[in-house]
Amino acid sequence: MALRVVAAEDSYLIREGLAALLHADPELDLVARVPTLPELQRAVADHRPDVVVTDVRMPPGLRDEGIRAAEELAAGHPSTGVVVLSQYVEPDWALRLFTPGAAGRAYLLKERIGDLDTLRRAIGAVAAGGTVLDPQVVEALVAARSGRAASPLAGLTGREREVLELVAEGLSNGAVADRLRLGDRAVEKHITNVFGKLGLESGDDAVHRRVRAVLVYLSATSG
Known part of the structure; x- marks a missing residue:
């Protein structure tokens, strides 16, 4: 139908x-x-x-x-x-x-x-x-990021922030692993930690949580 x-x-x-x-x-x-x-x-x-x-x-x-x-x-x-x-x-x-x-x-x-x-x-x-x-929303916001001091990202480790930034650029878990020379499980663990620190509910769909994490990142780093 x-x-x-x-x-x-x-x-x-x-x-x-x-x-x-x-x-x-x-x-x-x-x-x-x-x-x-x-x-x-x-x-x-x-x-x-x-x-x-x-x-x-x-x-x-x-x-x-x-x-x-x-x-x-x-x-x-x-x-x-x-x-x-x-x-x-x-x-x-x-x-x-x-x-x-x-x-x-x-x-x-x-x-x-x-x-x-x-x-x-x-x-x-x-x-x-x-x-x-x-994807143009993601690209525009990533291009405009200015690194605000007060940020919901403050609780992330340097590696977790690196992983989230690459996710925001549209990379898959495998591509993130290749870029950072990490194992797939390490990337999955970092992403899980990011979800938790950003307060994204574990019951939500994984793709939905990924989009929310990207939006939090872009909102926090755009000018």
Whole structure:
């Protein structure tokens, strides 16, 4: 069965372009497209979609409505996946989106709307309870890091911080092991220690905890 999708975007042109892309995929069923948070809330109540694709800023406040919608869905409709689209890199929003226990979330830059394959993969991933973080968000934040003194990373050892930095650059455990000339088990142990020191719940999905750890790192080291 096709995934039922609600799209929320206040710009008419972007909303209609997004609708056209979603309509072009036979595996997606766009059941509603709306321009505001209150209309998104009504559409979710009426249609019970599998996935919501939403702009991060919408009327009435044009602030963080997309994140608020994701938080409300986590409480009231936890099985509904959410893809949040943002014009800019916003680490604080990303951290709110990927709160512990909030599965089925994606954070993409809005320019991804034109890439149907990327958008489709994100929709499919969150519908299945997965997590997606735009690689350009990671790249931009890593490039902008300035090493703040007051940091949640202060409790990490030098080696743990090295491991986390490489994870934030997108390296797999095996690639981290090769770069640092460590064994796979040593890298796994360091990552487990990082999760614990950053307060990431052991009950969360491993991929979700990895994304949260990266977000904490990027938030703490970006200017």
